[in-house]
Amino acid sequence: MTAAILAASVPDPAAGAEVTGSAETAGRFRIYLGVAPGAGKTVAMLGEGHRQQQQGGDVVVGFVECHGRLVTEARAAGLENVPRKVVEYRGGRFEEMDLDAVLRRHPQVALVDELAHTNLPGSGRHAKRWEDVLELLDAGIGIVATVNIQHLESVADTVERITRARVRERVPDRVVRRADQIELVDSSPEQLRRRMLHGNVYPADQVPGALAHFFRPDNLTVLRELALRFLADETGAELSSYLARYQPGVPWPAAGRILAAVSAAAGADVIIRRASQLAALTGAGLDIVHVTSDAAAAPGPAGDRLGSLRRAVPDAGACWHELEAGDPAGALIDFARGHGITQIVIGSGPCSRWGDLLGGSAASRISRLAARAGLDVHIVARRQLVRS
Numbered sequence: 001m002t003a004a005i006l007a008a009s010v011p012d013p014a015a016g017a018e019v020t021g022s023a024e025t026a027g028r029f030r031i032y033l034g035v036a037p038g039a040g041k042t043v044a045m046l047g048e049g050h051r052q053q054q055q056g057g058d059v060v061v062g063f064v065e066c067h068g069r070l071v072t073e074a075r076a077a078g079l080e081n082v083p084r085k086v087v088e089y090r091g092g093r094f095e096e097m098d099l100d101a102v103l104r105r106h107p108q109v110a111l112v113d114e115l116a117h118t119n120l121p122g123s124g125r126h127a128k129r130w131e132d133v134l135e136l137l138d139a140g141i142g143i144v145a146t147v148n149i150q151h152l153e154s155v156a157d158t159v160e161r162i163t164r165a166r167v168r169e170r171v172p173d174r175v176v177r178r179a180d181q182i183e184l185v186d187s188s189p190e191q192l193r194r195r196m197l198h199g200n201v202y203p204a205d206q207v208p209g210a211l212a213h214f215f216r217p218d219n220l221t222v223l224r225e226l227a228l229r230f231l232a233d234e235t236g237a238e239l240s241s242y243l244a245r246y247q248p249g250v251p252w253p254a255a256g257r258i259l260a261a262v263s264a265a266a267g268a269d270v271i272i273r274r275a276s277q278l279a280a281l282t283g284a285g286l287d288i289v290h291v292t293s294d295a296a297a298a299p300g301p302a303g304d305r306l307g308s309l310r311r312a313v314p315d316a317g318a319c320w321h322e323l324e325a326g327d328p329a330g331a332l333i334d335f336a337r338g339h340g341i342t343q344i345v346i347g348s349g350p351c352s353r354w355g356d357l358l359g360g361s362a363a364s365r366i367s368r369l370a371a372r373a374g375l376d377v378h379i380v381a382r383r384q385l386v387r388s
Contacts, residue, residue: 029137031115031179033231034148035224036215038201039187041146042066042113046075048144049111053079062110062136063097063129065117069200079111087123096123099132102141109142115176116151116169130175137178147171149227153315154277157270158226163219172315173280184231189220229281256342257285260318261332261366264290264302267347268309271380275345276316278378284342286318289335291328333369343376 030048034041042064053059061081066072082105085098096119102110117129126132133143150159156167176182187195193215195201202210213219260275262268272288279286290306313320325331336344346366370377 028142029179030142030144030181030183031176032144032146032183032185033176033227034146034185035187035227036150036192036220037148038192038195039148039185041148041185042072043075044183044185045111045113045144045146046072046079049079049109050075052109052144058108060102060105060107060110062102062112064111064113068203071200080107082110085123087120089120089122094120096120097129097132099124099126099135102136103139106139106141109144110136112136112143112145115145115147116171118169128171130171134175147176149223149230152176152230153273154280155226155230157273158277159223162222163214165214172317173276174315174317177317182231184227186224186227189217189224192220193217256282257287257340258282258343258345259332259336259339259341260286260288260345261328262288262290262309262347264306265347266305267380268305269312271345271347272309272312272316272318274378274380276318278343278345279317286316287321287335287339287341288313288316288318289321289323289332291323291325291331293324293326293328329366329369332366333373333375336370336375337373341375343378344370345378345380348379348381 032041032044032048046061046064049059049061059079061076061079063084064072064076064081066076082102083098084095085101087094087096097112112129112133115130115133119127119129119132124132126135133145137143150156150163150167151169151171152173153170154173156170159165160167192201193211196207196211196215199207201207201215258275258279260271262271275286275288278284288309290309310320321335323331323335332344335341344366367377367379
């Protein structure tokens with residue numbers, strides 16, 4: 001659970017301003033959450049590294065992405081860099097964080113940029129950089145890290161629909177919520193676009209396309225709103241925990257639980273992500289339920305998809321349940337009544353297979369039964385299931 005939520009507006013690096021507003025006491029796992037690329041999260045992370053070093057801390061750079069930005073490179077000067085691992089991949093030579101080297105060095109604090117980064121095949125034992133970070137934390141090394149809001153699993157689908165840009169690299173919300181402190185690195189849409197024009201975000205040849213698409217003012221406004229909502233949810237959870245511990249007599253509304261009904265059909269992963277997003281926004285618990293009419297394992301591709309869904313459940317912060325019942329809709333409602341469920345998330349259309357299982361419109365039948373039980377139903381549109 002996040003112990004402190006801080007917010008700071010990072011000055012425009014083009015103006016040469018110093019980054020201020022750091023917390024006086026850093027948590028063991030601290031994350032700088034950027035509202036968008038170029039907001040200044042890496043500069044803020046490096047500034048925190050210098051602050052801790054000046055106070056006598058043993059700080060190293062595990063990995064920092066400078067992207068050729070002079071301001072970022074200047075900010076990194078004076079900090080010890082753990083040598084990177086050179087990886088040959090598809091005829092090229094690339095650098096990745098050397099996890100084992102950081103473990104051997106075993107500093108008090110390591111700075112690790114871009115939690116969502118996908119490690120190159122053969123570069124180490126983990127596929128994702130956030131997995132490297134979890135191993136460092138388990139080894140007793142404090143971490144200061146960065147991530148942009150669009151890479152959080154619970155909001156990535158929303159970002160894709162709004163910006164029409166694929167979010168290929170994602171971080172499970174549970175990893176970010178494990179942080180002791182999350183600091184928002186904020187920047188207005190106008191400031192971000194100005195930085196883009198000054199060449200402080202992308203190379204010059206990429207600027208026109210970025211400004212016309214992902215970096216449109218309306219897109220940047222939405223990204224900022226998503227970041228603020230994520231932090232507001234964290235603050236609410238923190239207040240709830242505090243009141244339960246120190247002010248037990250003060251009422252605080254319970255968030256309830258959410259049920260996501262999935263099948264072996266393609267697109268069920270979208271239902272899980274949508275339910276996870278809803279649970280994150282409301283602070284609710286999440287149960288993933290698969291109902292089958294017999295105990296036999298699903299064959300072929302369907303069985304593979306179910307296995308993939310089960311593996312995705314821990315990252316969604318959810319619990320997996322399998323029910324055997326001749327009436328899947330009735331089984332869902334009975335489960336909901338017995339487990340404190342307040343909201344149900346299902347898919348629409350033939351893709352979800354509920355129509356085949358129940359006959360007629362599955363969404364309509366579940367909605368009718370849910371209404372009688374006092375439950376809300378969220379239906380994921382068929383076009384989103386097909387697109388996945």
